[in-house]
Structure formats: C-alpha cells, structure tokens
Amino acid sequence: MSFTTGWKGPAPRRRLTIPMLLCLLMACGLGIGSEASAASGESQVQASKGEPQAQAKGEPRALLGALDTGSFQAKGDAAQAIAESGAEQKTRWLQALLDGRLGKERRGDRFYIVTDDSGREWPIIDAITFEDAGTGTRRTVDIFKINNELRTRIEGLLASLSLSAGNEASRLSAAQRLVGEVTADNADRVRGMRDDEESDAVRGQLDVALALYDLQQGDAEALDALRGNLDTRVRNALTPIAAGDSALAAEAQSVLDGIESKRAWYDRAQTLFFGLSAGSILVLAAIGLAITFGVMGVINMAHGELIMIGAYTTWLIQQALPGQPGLALALAIPGGFLVAGGFGVVIERTVIRFLKGRPLETLLATFGLSLVLQQLVRTVFSPLNRRVTSPEWLQGAWQINEALSLTLNRLGVLLFCLAVFAALWALMRYTRLGLEVRAVTQNRAMARAMGVRATRVDMLTFGLGAGVAGLAGVALSQLTNVGPNLGQGYIVDSFLVVVFGGVGNLWGTLVAGMSLGVINQVLQPWVGAVLAKIIVLVGVILFIQKRPQGIFAPKGRTS
Amino acid sequence: MSRTDGSRFGKLREIARPDRVFDFMVPAQSPVDVRHGPILYLEDVSVSFDGFRAINGLNLTVDDGELRCIIGPNGAGKTTMMDIITGKTRPDSGQVWFGSRHNLLTLDEPQIANLGIGRKFQKPTVFEALDVTENLELAMAGDRRIWKTLLARLDREGQARIDEVLETIGLTEERYRLAGVLSHGQKQWLEIGMLLMQRPRLLLVDEPVAGMTEPEMHRTAELLTRLAGQQSVVVVEHDMGFVRSIARQVSVLHQGSVLAEGTMDQVASDPRVIEVYLGGDEEAA
Amino acid sequence: MTIQAVPQERDRSRQAFLSRSTLVTTFALIVGMLAVLILNALPASSALHVSGATVALLGKYFTYMLLALAVDLIWGYLGILSLGHGAFFALGGYAMGLYLNAQTSPLPGWQSIMTYFPVAALAILLAPGLLALAFGWLAFRSRVTGVYFSIITQALTFALMLAFNRNEMGMGGSTGLTRFYELLGFSLASENMTVALFVASGMAVLLAFWLCRAITVSRLGRVSVATRDAEARVRFIGYRVDHVKLALFVVSAMIAGVAGALYVPQVGIINPSTFAPLFSIEVVVWVALGGRATLYGALLGALVVNYLKTVLTGAMPDAWLFILGGLFVLVTMLLPRGIAGVISAWRGTRFGRRTGERKEVSA
Incomplete structure (x- = not known):
C-alpha cells in the first residue's frame, strides 16, 4: 500500500x-471552545445514518x-x-x-x-x-x-471513480493505484469496469489488481496474471501467500521466484547503465588524453584542469544567461571546447613545444601548470563549489518499468559521450587533419618527410585534446558541482583508461573507459566504493603485466 | 673461500656460502655444444605482425667459426631474424637452437647474451653518459649478477683486455672521452669493441659499415675476417662491395625466407636474386 | 659546445667514491649539524640561539632530504620516475607510528608485535621494501617503463591513500596515527629528544648519501646509468635489466621508509595525506630543482624548496601553489640540470679541467 x-x-x-x-x-x-462564525443557511437534513x-x-x-x-x-x-x-x-x-x-x-x-x-x-x-x-x-x-483503513477504502473509491471517467492516462494511473486496493467493496465494480475498458494497458493493470484480490481470496488461477510482474506491491502481496505450505503457496513461490529473477535482471541492467554512464565520463576525460599521448607521446598532467576549465565555462555562461539553462548548456558545448582548446594551444606553444622528446619533463612541467591553473581558479572564482543547474529536460528520470529507471542527466552524458566519440572518430577517419594526426602517431619522422607539418599537427592535436577535455567538463558540470579540484579526481582514472585501452587508440579508450566504469559499478555493492576503486587500480596494474600495450595492442617490429 | 667439511654444519655452510647461489638459480651458462653440428640452427621459423608475415618458413644454419653474410632488400626480414635469435621477438612457430644444447626460444635477451651471442645494432647504441673505457668495461664478459656487479673491480687482467680492445678499435686516444661526444664512425667502432669485450661465440652484426669512410670500411672488413675462425659471425649488410670483400658464404633473404645461398659469385648470378634486386644494388659490386 | 682537449684521466666525480662532491657534501652536512647543535646549546637569551622548534624543523628537512635522495637514486641514475615514493615514505612512517602508539597503549591483533623496537625497525625497512619488491617485480618484469611506470606508481600511492583512509585498515582511518609520547623510553616532548632526532636524521642522511654514492660509483651504478640511456643495449650485453632496476628500486624504497620513520616522531602525526600523489610529485620537483644524478643536488633541492615553502606558506599562503607550479615549469624548461647543473657549468668541469680555478661547492 x-x-x-x-x-x-x-x-x-x-x-x-x-x-x-x-x-x-x-x-x-x-x-472545543469555538467562536461563532458567519452563520449560513438553515440546516435542513440530518442524514439518517442507517x-x-x-x-x-x-x-x-x-x-x-x-x-x-x-x-x-x-x-x-x-x-x-x-x-x-x-x-x-x-x-x-x-x-x-x-x-x-x-x-x-x-x-x-x-x-x-x-x-x-x-x-x-x-x-x-x-x-x-x-x-x-x-x-x-x-x-x-x-x-x-x-483512519488508515478508511483511507485505503477512499483511495479504492477514488481510483474506481477516475476509472470511469477521464482520458486514458488518468484511467491508467487510477488502475495502477488500484493494485492492492481492490476490496470486497469495489471488486465487482472494478470487474465491471475492466470488461468495459477499451485500452489494453489499463485493462492489463486492472487484471493485475483483480488477480491480486482473487489470489487473496484463494484463487490459484489468478497467479498466472501476476507472473513476471515487477510491481513492488505485487511482490509484497505475494510474499505472505508464498510463506505457507499449500499447493497455492508453492505456486505463489514459483511466481515470486520468477519475479525475483526478472527484477535481478533489471537490477543488472540498472547497474550496467550506471556503469556505462560512469564509464562515459571516464571516456570523455580520457579520450583527449589518449589523443595527445598517442600523437605527441606527452602526458598532460594539466588535463584534469582543462576539464575544470570546461566546467567553469559552463557555469560562467549560465551566470550570463540566468533562467535559460537549456540555451546556456547549448552554448557551453562549443564554448567549453573553444576555451579549453585555447588554453591547450597556449600550453603547447609556451611549454610543451620546448620539451620535445622529454616525456618525463613534460609530465612535470604540465603538473606544475595544473597547480597554477587550480590556484588561479581558486583566486579568481573562490575555492567554493559552484552549482550548475541542469535544463529541465535533463532533470528527473526515465521510468521504463517498476524496476528500471534511467536518470536523464546520466543518460544525456552517455549519449553526449557517444556523440563526441563518433565526431572524433569521423574527424580522425575522414579529414585531412585526422590523416596527418594518424601519420604522425605512427611514424613522426616519416610523416615529416612526407611533408606533414608536424609542429602544426602537434598544436592542433593538443588543442583538440584540450577541447575534448573541455567538453568533458561541460558534461561533468551536469552531474556534480564545479570546483577548483574538479579535474584532479579524474586524472589518475583517465590515465588508467588510456593505459588500459592502449595509447592513441580511440576504440581502445572507449572500450577501456566503459569497462572500467562497469567493473567499478559491479564491484561496488560487494566491497564498497573505496575497495572497488582499489581493486580496479590493482587490476589495471596487473593487466599491464599481461598486455603492456593495452587491449588493442598494435603488433609490429619495434626498432 | 669456504670448503665443505664433514661436520653437520658443512651442508649448512655450503648452502649459506655467500659467493654462490643455488644451483637452480644459476643461469644456464654451460658451454655451447657444437660437436654435432652447426652453432646456429633455425628451422621453419615464422612470425607475423598484424597479418604481415615478416619471417616465413625461414631455414638457416651457421657453422662454428663461419663468417656468413646476409643480404636482402628492405623488408626481407633481416632485422626481425636478428630479433628472433637474440630473444627480442618470439616467433609464431619454428625452432631456434644455439649449438645442439640451447633452445633459444626458451631464453630471454640477457640469458642469450650470456650464452655468448653478441649483437651490434643497426643504429650505433653506446652508453653516451659513460666514457669509452666504461663502455668496454660494462661489456666485458663476467658475472652479471647484481651483488657481483656492485662489488666488481676492474682487475689487471680486465684492464689489459680493455687496452687490447681499445687498440683494436683504434680508440686508445679517446679512452676517457664520453661516448656521447664521439663521431658516428667512432661510435660504430666502440660498439664493435663492446662486442669483442663480450667474447661471444656468435656475433650478429647489423650494417656495421653504415656511415663509415672507405678506410674505416677496410679496417672493419679486416677485423671481421680476422674474428671468423675463432668466433662465428653473421653480418647483415646492404653494401655489396663490403659484402663481396668479406664474404665466403652469402644468404639472400627475400620476403621472410632464404631465397638463395652460396658464394657471392654464385648468388650474384642467380636469376631469382637478380630479379629481386632488379640489378639495383648490384652496381656497387 | 666546444670540445676541449681529450681528457687524459678518468672523471673522478663519476667513478671514485671519494670525489670532491662526496667530501664537500659530507663536510657540509657535518659542519651544518655541529653548527646547529652549538647554536642550540647557547643560552636562549643569545641572539644566535637556535630554538628547539627550529631544530625540529631542520630535522624534518633532513628527512625530506633523505626522501629526495631515494628519488634521485632511481630517477637520476636509473631513469625511473616514481610518482609514488611518498607511499614508501608513508609506510615507513606508519610502521614507526604503530610502534610509538604501542608505547602508550597495547595494540590489537597482529599490530601488537610492533611494540618491540627491533620488530618496528625491521618493519620500517621491510614494509616499503617488500611493497617495492612486489610492485617492481611486476612492473619491471613486463618492461613497464617511462611515463607508464610513472603513472602506475601514482596509481599505487593513490590506491594506498584510499586504503589507509578506510577505518577497517586499523591505521586510524583519515585521522591517521597520532598521540605519540615516547620513543625508546624517552619522552618525545623533551628538547633533548628533538636534538637527538635531529642528529639521527642528519646521520641517516649522511649514511644514505654514502650508500648511494657507493652504489652509483660501482659498476652496478654504471650499469644503471647505461640502463637509463640505452636499456635494450644493456640487455643485449647480458645484464638483467629488471633485476638491476628492482634492486635499486627496493633500496630506494627502504631509504624512503627510513625517512618516513624519522619524520613521524618529529612531526607527531602520520595520516593518509602523506600518500597523496601531490606529495610524491613534489618530491620530484625538489630533485629536479637540485639537479638529477648528482645526489648532492637532491639534498640541496629538498632543502631549498622546503625552506621556501616554510617561509612562503607563512607569508603568503595563496602564492605558494603558484610558486610551486611555476618551479615545475621553469626548472624543467630553463634548468634541466638543476642547481647542480649550474654549479658544474660554473666550475666548467664537464669536459677537461682547468686546474687554475677550483672553487668549493657550497652544499
């Protein structure tokens, strides 16, 4: 109830x-002590109670x-x-x-x-x-x-009332409300309405409500209508019935088992969804890194801060457009990309360019930049976390059935990630820049000899990677608060994704990010969030033992 | 240092001897057995990278003390073959034996190196932050284990050996220079010197004369010819003139397998070889 | 770069244990320690008096120098950049922390063995050593190198930070271990103890410096430099690169563990923030600033950066991260060989030597 x-x-x-x-x-x-109020017309009838x-x-x-x-x-x-x-x-x-x-x-x-x-x-x-x-x-x-008993009765009455009137949606919701509320009082009425009902959906709901009632009256036939029903109320109603040891109880138990296994299945789907949405954040955060690392062989430790910059851009645009979160978000996608990409290009021109071929030094220098950027944001925007409001169409959840509901913002991020991935893939596959980037990734010296301007490719690649980090920030701002430490938490995870997926490999990054997200989500209920994270970390470290080049390792003579 | 005595602690003392490790930890350093045939034996070796068959059913035997030249166009699998012999690359199928006792496919690079196979890279790689003497010292045959290496001192004998090699490679003057500041040709020589310090039974030399001047080339040819006899030498080279000047036995590699084998003249007149090279490199001869 | 006349003798700074830099560094450490002790012994009214707090601070610097030495041993000479050396430092620290806690109240379960100092001393070496052994064995065996190695060391210390934050670890959760009162039966609060810890840390730095120096001038040290520059070549010569790396990595981790163990009683607390990746990577910048592969550069860098940090976090706390971040960028771009590089360039000792102008290195 x-x-x-x-x-x-x-x-x-x-x-x-x-x-x-x-x-x-x-x-x-x-x-009790009452005052006189505006008296109204005479009392006419006292209803005879009988x-x-x-x-x-x-x-x-x-x-x-x-x-x-x-x-x-x-x-x-x-x-x-x-x-x-x-x-x-x-x-x-x-x-x-x-x-x-x-x-x-x-x-x-x-x-x-x-x-x-x-x-x-x-x-x-x-x-x-x-x-x-x-x-x-x-x-x-x-x-x-x-009292409570009366409330139940009134609800049943109301439900059957709205069943007989109103459009399909309101009838359906009334029928849903009737589940578990059918009593001897209204059973016949409901049965009558069920027969008159045109909509299949409403009729199905009413069947469930009636079957539950019939079952409580001891009708074993009614169980069939309840098979595979995910409604919590059905489960709650079945549980006491299944507790006995009659034939009905055994039958009810089997139905209950069926329901449980179906629920478990949907639970798994739910976990998978959460895993994929967490994974899509990882992919978004890691994919820019995978590009820059793959092409230039440099690890950009300021990558997390570029994500943060993307998130702050979203926040700033929203501040500029109060009351229009949808428009702000739409503007933030190119905005975040451009701002973070711009930072990336500046970083490449001023620092990374001078540290060619010294990956460890690049790592340290970009780490220094990450500290500076964090402190800069802290000084300019205060160390407090900022909240970015999601537009309405990203709030709430998509209720697929009783056991499965998908949060819209997570779903949005998942789709966004796939879109970004598809765009990047197309960029790499079909454009001149993509061709040059792939050429430089495979053999820098040869590409230069073929007339590819490697320095320009470096700059654009780095800008692209940084821009994608900015996009990750835009996506992240829809899920969490925006603060100076936003990016820091993702840096280690993103690197693990890059390492796991294989350097410079877009598909590898996608698969690695998604699987790490799912593995983490699957482990969490067993061992808790922290231990799950540790297990994933250790797992990746062990994985590198087996396949140092990542999942999709390119094989070849390395000279 | 310590000896076994009859007492019950004898055994214990034997186990605890600081200058020894347990037998099972001793690297397989038993001498190469060449009584029954060749020093290097490759049979039906294949390896492919992403569908590309770099080595394809390669058969090759090198006899003890032989000087063998391997030629072949680019992509014929010469460097990959060296990678397989030295343990850097594992073949998909086939057998690789060093003498009749050592299956090279079960060993890794250091083990193979310690068995007595030395390798010179295509691009000269020396330790640039160390001076010439130190480079040679590191390459000197000896116990490679950590503790031994930590306590190792250059003894009179070792010093003499280094001086001898320095003389051979003509770098006596430069002995205290950092290897990083040597010229390209000097680095090539230094690397050859490091090979000599290793006293290998089998030398694998990848393009030894690339970037050398004519006189240097002659000296190299002379050196390699002198080495053959005591050691087996496998030379991979592009320069046909150089090959002709040293080779007794030549193998032509093409698309991962041996196309022809014989003396330089036999090989050079083989129509298949001429076709492969399209006469391209032959003018050097 | 002009090349001077061909050198006629070996470069002693790289090959002989008793080189100039060893002597100068040893001398500077001993004189520095003695000076602090003497100034501390002066009456408090004297203008030159060094307070107990300053001695404790300097003692803390010593432990940082020790940690920097550990990082330099593997980064400078072996080319392995560990971004997780704070983990070994912290493990040593936790071992010491458990021992100190056990002095006042008995510890539960297996931790009770930490009551005994020899066990604790062993744990200080073994905990970081075994972790380094296991981790290094896995990593080096499968030839994880370069930035890959750096990242997984960072992941390692990150994972340990998460683990030590859990109360189930029995390590005090996020608060860590604190409430230390006694060490070897002496009260930690006394001024004498502060001085004793200072001296112990200083001696540890000296011993570790000699140890590292002995390793790096040995043939093993030359193998490690060779590994740093051309790993494949070393392998084809017949050295087991993975073993060389493992041996030095374990030694380095143990030095870091000792540093952590000396740090804890002087600071009075050890908590999971020591495992934070930021701390580990900060250590790297000390070494980078001081100059890699010189050992004394690491000591110098740790001292300089930490002194700066002490001064600046007090004076302008907001600016510190700007300065630290700027140091990372500037040192890597403008001073790739650090302060030690500047010193050696100034002395012009790299190729050939002019006997005329020999200046003392101030370390």
Whole structure:
C-alpha cells in the first residue's frame, strides 16, 4: 500500500504524512471552545445514518452530512454512498476527505473544503458551491477524521471513480493505484469496469489488481496474471501467500521466484547503465588524453584542469544567461571546447613545444601548470563549489518499468559521450587533419618527410585534446558541482583508461573507459566504493603485466 | 673461500656460502655444444605482425667459426631474424637452437647474451653518459649478477683486455672521452669493441659499415675476417662491395625466407636474386 | 659546445667514491649539524640561539632530504620516475607510528608485535621494501617503463591513500596515527629528544648519501646509468635489466621508509595525506630543482624548496601553489640540470679541467 505513485486528483495534490495527520487530529481534538462564525443557511437534513442509500440522488448536503459521524465504518459507508451517487462534486469531496481537508462548520451546517492548511488561518471554500468562503481556523471548521483503513477504502473509491471517467492516462494511473486496493467493496465494480475498458494497458493493470484480490481470496488461477510482474506491491502481496505450505503457496513461490529473477535482471541492467554512464565520463576525460599521448607521446598532467576549465565555462555562461539553462548548456558545448582548446594551444606553444622528446619533463612541467591553473581558479572564482543547474529536460528520470529507471542527466552524458566519440572518430577517419594526426602517431619522422607539418599537427592535436577535455567538463558540470579540484579526481582514472585501452587508440579508450566504469559499478555493492576503486587500480596494474600495450595492442617490429 | 667439511654444519655452510647461489638459480651458462653440428640452427621459423608475415618458413644454419653474410632488400626480414635469435621477438612457430644444447626460444635477451651471442645494432647504441673505457668495461664478459656487479673491480687482467680492445678499435686516444661526444664512425667502432669485450661465440652484426669512410670500411672488413675462425659471425649488410670483400658464404633473404645461398659469385648470378634486386644494388659490386 | 682537449684521466666525480662532491657534501652536512647543535646549546637569551622548534624543523628537512635522495637514486641514475615514493615514505612512517602508539597503549591483533623496537625497525625497512619488491617485480618484469611506470606508481600511492583512509585498515582511518609520547623510553616532548632526532636524521642522511654514492660509483651504478640511456643495449650485453632496476628500486624504497620513520616522531602525526600523489610529485620537483644524478643536488633541492615553502606558506599562503607550479615549469624548461647543473657549468668541469680555478661547492 503506497501513496507514492503519481497522484492526480482534482483537489490540490499533496501527500499525507503521518506527522501532518497527527497535527490534524490534535487540532480537531483541541478545537472545543469555538467562536461563532458567519452563520449560513438553515440546516435542513440530518442524514439518517442507517440508510445512506435513501439520499441516493442529488442531495449533496445529505451525502456530506452522513460523514459527520464518529464511526469510521459509517463514514466509509457514507463515502461509498458519495461515490455511488450522481453528485458532480463527488471526486473532489472524496479527495478532500482523503487529504483531511473536508470539514463541517462547527456552529452551523455548511461544509467547507480547506484549500491550504499550512497556516493558522485557512482559506476555505464552500464544499457544495466551491465559492470562496473566507477563512476558517481549526476552531471554526470541524475536519472529518479518517483512519488508515478508511483511507485505503477512499483511495479504492477514488481510483474506481477516475476509472470511469477521464482520458486514458488518468484511467491508467487510477488502475495502477488500484493494485492492492481492490476490496470486497469495489471488486465487482472494478470487474465491471475492466470488461468495459477499451485500452489494453489499463485493462492489463486492472487484471493485475483483480488477480491480486482473487489470489487473496484463494484463487490459484489468478497467479498466472501476476507472473513476471515487477510491481513492488505485487511482490509484497505475494510474499505472505508464498510463506505457507499449500499447493497455492508453492505456486505463489514459483511466481515470486520468477519475479525475483526478472527484477535481478533489471537490477543488472540498472547497474550496467550506471556503469556505462560512469564509464562515459571516464571516456570523455580520457579520450583527449589518449589523443595527445598517442600523437605527441606527452602526458598532460594539466588535463584534469582543462576539464575544470570546461566546467567553469559552463557555469560562467549560465551566470550570463540566468533562467535559460537549456540555451546556456547549448552554448557551453562549443564554448567549453573553444576555451579549453585555447588554453591547450597556449600550453603547447609556451611549454610543451620546448620539451620535445622529454616525456618525463613534460609530465612535470604540465603538473606544475595544473597547480597554477587550480590556484588561479581558486583566486579568481573562490575555492567554493559552484552549482550548475541542469535544463529541465535533463532533470528527473526515465521510468521504463517498476524496476528500471534511467536518470536523464546520466543518460544525456552517455549519449553526449557517444556523440563526441563518433565526431572524433569521423574527424580522425575522414579529414585531412585526422590523416596527418594518424601519420604522425605512427611514424613522426616519416610523416615529416612526407611533408606533414608536424609542429602544426602537434598544436592542433593538443588543442583538440584540450577541447575534448573541455567538453568533458561541460558534461561533468551536469552531474556534480564545479570546483577548483574538479579535474584532479579524474586524472589518475583517465590515465588508467588510456593505459588500459592502449595509447592513441580511440576504440581502445572507449572500450577501456566503459569497462572500467562497469567493473567499478559491479564491484561496488560487494566491497564498497573505496575497495572497488582499489581493486580496479590493482587490476589495471596487473593487466599491464599481461598486455603492456593495452587491449588493442598494435603488433609490429619495434626498432 | 669456504670448503665443505664433514661436520653437520658443512651442508649448512655450503648452502649459506655467500659467493654462490643455488644451483637452480644459476643461469644456464654451460658451454655451447657444437660437436654435432652447426652453432646456429633455425628451422621453419615464422612470425607475423598484424597479418604481415615478416619471417616465413625461414631455414638457416651457421657453422662454428663461419663468417656468413646476409643480404636482402628492405623488408626481407633481416632485422626481425636478428630479433628472433637474440630473444627480442618470439616467433609464431619454428625452432631456434644455439649449438645442439640451447633452445633459444626458451631464453630471454640477457640469458642469450650470456650464452655468448653478441649483437651490434643497426643504429650505433653506446652508453653516451659513460666514457669509452666504461663502455668496454660494462661489456666485458663476467658475472652479471647484481651483488657481483656492485662489488666488481676492474682487475689487471680486465684492464689489459680493455687496452687490447681499445687498440683494436683504434680508440686508445679517446679512452676517457664520453661516448656521447664521439663521431658516428667512432661510435660504430666502440660498439664493435663492446662486442669483442663480450667474447661471444656468435656475433650478429647489423650494417656495421653504415656511415663509415672507405678506410674505416677496410679496417672493419679486416677485423671481421680476422674474428671468423675463432668466433662465428653473421653480418647483415646492404653494401655489396663490403659484402663481396668479406664474404665466403652469402644468404639472400627475400620476403621472410632464404631465397638463395652460396658464394657471392654464385648468388650474384642467380636469376631469382637478380630479379629481386632488379640489378639495383648490384652496381656497387 | 666546444670540445676541449681529450681528457687524459678518468672523471673522478663519476667513478671514485671519494670525489670532491662526496667530501664537500659530507663536510657540509657535518659542519651544518655541529653548527646547529652549538647554536642550540647557547643560552636562549643569545641572539644566535637556535630554538628547539627550529631544530625540529631542520630535522624534518633532513628527512625530506633523505626522501629526495631515494628519488634521485632511481630517477637520476636509473631513469625511473616514481610518482609514488611518498607511499614508501608513508609506510615507513606508519610502521614507526604503530610502534610509538604501542608505547602508550597495547595494540590489537597482529599490530601488537610492533611494540618491540627491533620488530618496528625491521618493519620500517621491510614494509616499503617488500611493497617495492612486489610492485617492481611486476612492473619491471613486463618492461613497464617511462611515463607508464610513472603513472602506475601514482596509481599505487593513490590506491594506498584510499586504503589507509578506510577505518577497517586499523591505521586510524583519515585521522591517521597520532598521540605519540615516547620513543625508546624517552619522552618525545623533551628538547633533548628533538636534538637527538635531529642528529639521527642528519646521520641517516649522511649514511644514505654514502650508500648511494657507493652504489652509483660501482659498476652496478654504471650499469644503471647505461640502463637509463640505452636499456635494450644493456640487455643485449647480458645484464638483467629488471633485476638491476628492482634492486635499486627496493633500496630506494627502504631509504624512503627510513625517512618516513624519522619524520613521524618529529612531526607527531602520520595520516593518509602523506600518500597523496601531490606529495610524491613534489618530491620530484625538489630533485629536479637540485639537479638529477648528482645526489648532492637532491639534498640541496629538498632543502631549498622546503625552506621556501616554510617561509612562503607563512607569508603568503595563496602564492605558494603558484610558486610551486611555476618551479615545475621553469626548472624543467630553463634548468634541466638543476642547481647542480649550474654549479658544474660554473666550475666548467664537464669536459677537461682547468686546474687554475677550483672553487668549493657550497652544499
């Protein structure tokens, strides 16, 4: 029995929480000494409690009046009477009752719906005419109390009400809500509605709801409809049934096992997704490095800081365009690429160029640059972390089914990574620059002899690698906060990816990044995040033993 | 230093002898057995890189004391063959034996070097930060183990040997110069000198006269001819004139296997060889 | 570059243990230590008095110099750039930390053996030594060299940092080990102890310097230089390059371990931040600034950079990273041979020697 499914009633939507309920109960209990409020018209009918059916047609006041009773059982019957009546306002009444916002004037006969119960003075409207009725307090309005059992019943009523009306979406959500809520009260009604229902999806949901009910009544046939259902409520309902040792229990257990294995499968898919999205960050961070290392043989320790620069560019553009995160992000993609790429070109021209053929010195010099860049950002933007708001279409999750939901920002990063990879691959494969880069990677001296301007290729390659780092920063800004240490955490991981994938090998980097991400994610639930990381580190170190050139090692005579 | 005595500690003392390691740790340094045939024996050796067959069913035998020249166009697999013999590259199939006792495919570079196979690279590689004497000293045959190396001192005999080699390679004047400041030809000589210090049974020499002047070339030819007899020498060379001046036996490598074998004249008149070279390098002869 | 007359004798600085640089460095270390001791013994009112705090600081510098020496041994002479030497330093430090903790309260489980000083002393050498042995064996056997090696050493120290941050390690988690009171039965708080640790560190530097010097002037040292410059050639001559590297790497790791062990009682804490890659790579810049493959350059570099750090982090904390980063860039670009290179260029001793102008090296 959960309240957490999307809840679309006509009344203001909100979740009832236990503390709120307690407050309401206390409020009602305390509101004894009451003051006179604007009296309204004369009280006409006190519904006779025994026979709610009598006022079946069109007597709103009588229908509501029946709720004014201390017995929850009678209240439930009254609610059912409302549901079965022809009153136009019935959905709203029941919703208000469920929310604890339906009440009766303490000194008088009017019924009110509280539209906002957050303050001391509640704005109220007339429950029958929905006209503004000023304000009330807990002293003037007597809220109808409900208990858990009654709540379940009202929810069932509401669900079957919205089943009979509204479009397919609202019927579907109502049907979903009915799962586990079908009781003897509404079973026949639901069954009737199921037969009238046109939509297959809604009918399927109703079948599940009914099957669950039938199963609770001991009907073994009903199990078939539940096979492979991922709904937590189905699982919860099946668990006690499977606990017995009857034939039904055994059957239920087998269904339950089927459900569990299906869930496990989706869990794995979920893990895979998380792994791939973590891996795509690694790939984005590592791929620029793989290019520069492959072509120039230099390790750029400032690579992490170029990622950070990309992320700060995103933040800056967003500051310049308040309220338009979508546009800002769209601009940040070229922006991050250009800014980080520009930094890269400057670094290449001023430092790396002079350290040709001295990879270890280059490593140290670029490490120094990384310290300077970090401190620079700290001085200019303060050491505090900055938050980049994601555009709406990157927020939330894509709920595929009960067991599998994909966070949109992670999905976005994954797709972005693949797009960047495809673009880079095409660049390397089909453009003149790509051809030159590959030539220099394979044999620098020969490429120079063939007229490739290796220094220009170096500069452009380094700029390209840095630009891709900037893109990684843009992507990262959608997942975490932006701070001066942002890039630092990725440097070791990216190098492992490069080493694992084989230097200068785009496909290797992709496969290595993704697999490291997935391996890490798979290990985490077993051994915890830190140990998982250590295991991956040690694993890569051992892997290098076997294949020092990475996964896709180029074989050849090395002279 | 220490001897075994009959006491029960004798054995222990034997085990703890500081100047020895356990037998199983002693590198296989047993002498090369050439009583039953050639010193170097390659049979049906193949290796391919990414689908390219660099060596393709290569058969080659070199007799003890022989001077063998290997010629062949670029990409014929000459350097790869040297890589295989010295343990740098492992072939996909085939057998490589040093004498009749040592299967080279089971050994790595240092082990092979210590068995007595010396190699001179195509591009002269000497230790540039060390002086000429030190370069020779490092190459001198001796115990290569860490502790021994740490405690090694250059004795009178070693010094004499270095002086002798310095004389041979004509670098006595330059003995205390850093190898890095030597001329290209001097580096070639130094590397040959290092080979001599190793006292190998088999020398593999890759293009020894590249970048040498005419007189230097003559000296090299003279040296290599002198070495043959005591040691076996395999020379890979492009320069046909040089080959003709030293070779008794020539093997022509083409596309990873031996195309022809014989004396220089036999080989040079072989139509297949002429076709391979298209007369290109022959004018040098 | 002009080439002077062909040298007629061997370059002693590279081949003889008792070369000028050995003598000068030894002399400078001993005189420096004695001077500090004498100045410390002066009454506190004297203007020349060196306070206990300064002695402790200098003692800390000594341990850094020791660490720099360890890095220079393998980077300068073997061409192996370790970006994870802080790990060995920290392991030595943790071994010492456990021993110090055991003096006040018994340690649980296996750690209780660390109560005994000989065990602790052994652990100080063995913990870094065995790690270096295992790691080096794996790395050198499969010929991991150059930047690859640097990166996986960095990964190693990073992994250890993560591991030591875990409370399950029993090493105090992220707080590390602290609350040290007694060493060999003497209180750590006393001024005499500070002086004793200072002297011990200084002596350790001297001994390690001699050890490294002895190694580098031996034939093994020449093999290692040869390996640095032309590894394949060394292999074809018949030396087992992996063993040479492994031996020096282990020795270097042990020196780093001793440095860590001396560092801990002087600073009073050891925590996982010592494993941080930044610290390890900082050590490399000390050596780079001082000058590689000279040994005394490493000592000089460690002293200079750390003195700068002490002064600058106090005066302008924000500027320190700018300066450190700038040092990395400038030293690699403008001073590839470091301060020692400047000294030797100034003395003009590289090729040929002019007997006329011999100046003392100030180390």
